[in-house]
Amino acid sequence: MVENKEPITVIISRRVKPEMVKEFESLTSEMTERASRFPGYLGTxxxxxxxxxxxxxxIMFKFQDMNSLQEWEGSSQRAEILEKIEDLLITTSEREQVSGLITWFTLPSTNPITPPPRYKMSLISWLALYPAVPLIFWLFESWLIEFPMFIRIFMVTALVIVLMTYLLMPFMTKRFAFWLYPKSTPEDSDV
Incomplete structure (x- = not known):
């Protein structure tokens, strides 16, 4: 069996009883704090x-790989808080697990969270990437030229990935939401 070593994001959707919101948010904070102590935890x-x-x-939990996620999900620290949280909900939690580039295309305001078709993800990624790479080379050209080619590529790609993940793709996903996540038509809802 091949191990999955790419980062994993788990998206959990919960509907909370209105009178239990404060307790739910407090328990969610405690859950996050406990998760942060586990190896491979990347953020919430x-x-x-x-x-x-x-x-x-x-709630989006990110872990370094499948093994890290499974260790957290199988822990007694998680189970203890999860039992308390489930008592505060209107319906049971919904869970979705995603990895790779799909995590760039999750809109927290859509339900359910379904990634767009791959051709759309590719095009939007390219539209974000194309201006970013030349801009980085233009801004840092005099500094980058001092390094061997492979180190330059390493630094530029590291910077591009950070920009894509935290700035460009959130912007592009919101900007092109009308195309990535078209509203369903009345005929679609009957399916």
């Missing part, structure tokens, strides 16, 4: 409900 993002139309909390 909490999205609070955006409106009454979309009343779900979404």
């Amino acid at each position: 993002t909490l999205f609070k409900p955006s409106s009454s139309i979309d009343p779900e909390y979404r």
